[in-house]
Amino acid sequence: MNIPNLLTVLRVLLIPIFILLFYMPFHWSYMAASTVFAIAAATDWLDGYLARRLQQSTPFGAFLDPVADKLMVAVALVLLVQVHANFWLTLPAAIIICREIVVSALREWMAEIGARAHVAVSNWGKWKTAAQMLALVILLGNPPVVGFWVVLGYGLLLISAGLTLVSMVHYLTAAWPHLRDGAEQK
Template sequence: MNIPNLLTVLRVLLIPVFVLLFYLPFSWSPLAVSAVFAFAAATDWLDGYLARVLQQSTPFGAFLDPVADKLIVAVALVLLVEAHHNLWLTLPAIIIISREIVVSALREWMAEIGARAQVAVSDLGKWKTAAQMLALVILLAIPPQFSVWVGIGYGLLYISAALTLLSMAQYLRAAWPHLSITPEKK
């Protein structure tokens, strides 16, 4: 176990803390939830940076890092959908979660056929993640009643959803030659 892997495990362990804080009936709970989420988002960047700089990349980290990211984002989106209970937040949440499932399955399948590098994380995916994390930090920090900040959070979430669809199309385009191969007849 090294520092990058410990940070990734910490991100997973923060999920129940994050959920518990979300349901606490205190005025400071939204800010605490947002702070925990922001800390988890920062550890996502930090563990990758440390793994590269310290040359401590491991198969365990390569497996768990994207899982931890997807788990905490999916949990945050589900909690926000419950709190806001409207179509305007539910729609981008469905798009983002669905994309994560499709791209994860695609990457797993591409790895099985030895073509994983063709669906590696792109710059578009990094911009999507940045918009998504900022949107979630904002939306988790404030009550679900409409305000300028909720509008900014929704706007960033829609930008993230649009980038999500674009990056998914990019990954599917890269994988299409492998997906469209017809099986040999016997």
């Protein structure tokens, strides 16, 4: 167990804490949940940086890092959909979660056929993640009352959903020759 892997495990362990804080009946609970989520999001960047810088990449880290990210984001989106309960948050949340399922399945299948490198993380995915994390930090930190910050959070989440679709198309396009070849062989 190295520092990058410990940070990834910490990210998973922070999930129940930000859920608990989100539901506490105090005026500061949203901001506290958002702060814990922001710390978890920062560890996502930090663990990757340290793994590369210290040359401490491991198979465990390569497995758990994307799982931790997806768990963290999916839980945050579910919490927000529940309290906001509107189209403007539910649609992008559904797009983001569905994309994560599709791309994860695609990456797994591509790895099985030895073509995982064709669906490596792209810049589209990095921009999507940045917009998504910022949107989630803003939305988790504010009660579901329409105001500047909530509207900004919705806007960033919609941008993130758009980038999510673009990055999914990018991955599917890269994988298409392999998908097509598999369909032609049947």
